[in-house]
Amino acid sequence: MIETERLLLRPFQVEDTVPMLRNWASDPEVTKFLTWQPHESAEVTARVLETWVKKYDDPSFYLWAVEWKEIRQPVGSISAVRTDDKTDSATIGYCIGRGWWGKGIVAEALQAVMSFFFEEVGANCVNACHDPQNPNSGKVMRKCGMTYEGTWRAGGVNNQGVCDESWYSILKKEYESFRGQKGVVRQVTNPEEKTGISRLILEALPEWFGIPEAREEYIQDSADQLFFAAFRDDSPAGFLCLKETGRETVELAVMGVRKEYHRLGIGKELFAAAKNCAFRKGYSFIQVKTVQMGRYEEYDQTNMFYQSLGFKEFEVFPSLWGEENPCQIYVMGLGR
Template sequence: MHHVGTRRLETDRLVLRRYIKEDAQAMYDNWASRDEVTKYLTWPTHTSIEVTQSIIDEWVNGYSADNCYHWAIVLKDNGDEPIGDIAVVHMKEKASVAHIGYCISSDWWNKGITSEALQAVIDFLFDVVGVDRVEARHDSKNPNSGKVMQKCGMKYEGTLRSSDWNNQGICDACYYGMLKTDR
C-alpha cells in the first residue's frame, strides 16, 4: 500500500474532506446526537456538543498520520456543512485490506448520498492507496446499510452470528467485500 493520508475527494454532488474543529456543531446536530442514526453504530449517541468537539479534536490530530483516511461528507450545494461521515476504521496492512464505516444524517437517507461517498472512497483506496480489498459490515437488522454496499459493487460474503456489538447489544454482522480484481 502507498499511504497518502486523507485527501479531498469530489463526486457529482459531494465533497469528501478532512474535518476541521468548526464542524463540531454540524456533526452534533446532523447525526451524532440522533438516536435513529447511532442505533446500529458502535459508538454511543453524543449527549453534548463537548463530546462531539472532543472526538473531532482527536480526528483532526489523527490527520498527521499518512495512514489516516477519514472524511466529512458535504453536499456541494449545501455550503460547507457536513451531513455525514465515512472512514477507514480498520486496516490490515499485511493483507492490504481496508474496512470502511460510514453514517449519515437521517435527513439524507435514501437519496444515494452514502453510496456516492462510499464509491468515491472505494475508488480512492484501490486507485491511489493501492489496497487489494475493501470490506464493510452491518447489523443484520439494518439491511439498508447492506444495500449501500451492494450498490457500490461489494459482494455479500456471509453473516457471522452474534459476533459483534453495537448500541442494540450483541448482533449478527453481515460482511461485504470487494477485491481490486472484481472491478
Template sequence: MKHLGTVKLETERLVLRKTLESDYEPMFKNWGNNERVTRFLTWEPYESAEQLKNTYHQYLLDNQNKPDFYGWKIVLKELGEPIGAIDVVNFREDIEEAEIGYCLGADWWHMGIMTEAFKRVIRFLFEDVGVNRITATHDPRNPHSGNVMKKCGLQYEGTSRQAGKNMQGICDVSRYAILKEDYEKC
C-alpha cells in the first residue's frame, strides 16, 4: 500500500476534503446536533458548535496531516459547506484492509449522496492507495446504511450478535466488504 492521506476527491456533485477551521459551525448545524443522525452512531449529538470543536479539534491537529489518516468532509458543491463525513476508521495493514465509517445530515438522506461519496473513496483506496479489501458495518436496525454498502458493491458477510455498541446500547453488527478483485470486475 502507498499511503497518501486525505487528498481532495471530487464527484459530479461533491467535494471530499480535509476539515477546515471554518467547518465546525456547519458540522454542528448539518449533522452533529441531530439525534436522527447519531441514533446508530457511537457518539451523542453535540450541544454546541464550540463543544464539537473542543472535542474534535485536537484529534484533527494530531492526525489530519498523517499519510495514513483518511478523513473527509463531504461538501455539496451547490451548498459549499460540509453536510457529512466519511472516514477510514480502522486499517489492517497486515491484510491491506480499510474499514469505512460515514454519516450524513438528515436533510440529504435518500438522495444518493453517501453512495456517490463512498464510491469515490472506494475508487481512491483501491486505485491509488492499493488496499485489497474495504469493509463497513452497520446496526441491522439501520438498513439504509446497509443499502449504501450494497449500492457500492460491498457484499454481505454476516451479522455478529451483540458485537457492537452505539447510542441504542449493545447491538448486532452487520458486516459488508468488497475485494479489489471484485472492484476490478465492475
C-alpha cells in the first residue's frame, strides 16, 4: 500500500466492482487509447477483479487501485505492465476516470509508483509510453521528470488499431536529481524584495497578466501582503501572496510561476507553505478568484490547478470583471 497526500494506492478487492465499473471501466473515452474494451456489465468487472486478486500472491505482480481519499473510492488504476530483471526496469501503465481528469491525480500516482520502484524495489529505470494522439498522457510523464526517448512508429496496438508509441523514461540517478530540484520556499518580509520578485515573475507571464495597469496593481499590493517565494539556484521561480479579507478568511491574491518551471510542483510547494502559515495564524478559510472555466485555455488550466489543490467552487459573479470574464470564487476550509 502506498499513500500520498490525496491518494491511497492499494490492492484491488472484489468489492471494488461497482465503483470500478461506474468510475472508469465502462467509459469508452477512458479506454479509447487502451488495449481492453469498456466493461458492459458488473459481471465483467467482477471477473476481472477476481483474476487480479488471485495474482497478488505473485510478488512480481504490481497493480494498485488509485483510491481518491476524498470519496474513499477507487477512480482508476496504475500498474507495472512489464518488469525486466536483467535491466532492472519497469514499464508503467495507468488509467483514470474521466470525472477526475485534470486534477493532477495521475501524476501524483505515477510519482509515488516511481518512488516505490526506485527506493523499494531497486529499479534502475522506469519507463512508459502513450499514443501520440493522447498527448495529455505525455504531459504527465514529463511532469514526473521523464525524458522523451522517441516514437516507435506503428509500434503498438490499442483500441484505435495499430498505433505509434511515444516512449519516456527516467533513470534512478535522474530521479534522485529531479527529487533534489525542489529548492527552497521561504516567506519574504522585505517590501522592496516582494515587489521586485513579483515584478520579475508577472512581467514574464503576459498570457495571465497582460494588462499593465492590473499587473502593476498586483505588484504594488504585494508589498503589504503575506508573501511566499520559491527559489531555484537562488533565482526566484515563483511567488504567492495572501491577503486578509475577513477575521476568518484569507484570499490567495496573486500567484505566478515562471514558464520554465511549470509542471514541476512549484505551485503546490508555494501553496503548501501559504496554507500552513494561514492555519498557524488562526484563519479558517482560504478563497481565490479566477475567470470561470470554459472561457480561456490559460484560465482553464488555472481552474484545474486550484481544483487539484482541493479548492471547491463557491460562487460565480457574472459581471464583477465584466461579462466576458465571469469571476469564479473557490473556497477551502483549513480544518478548524
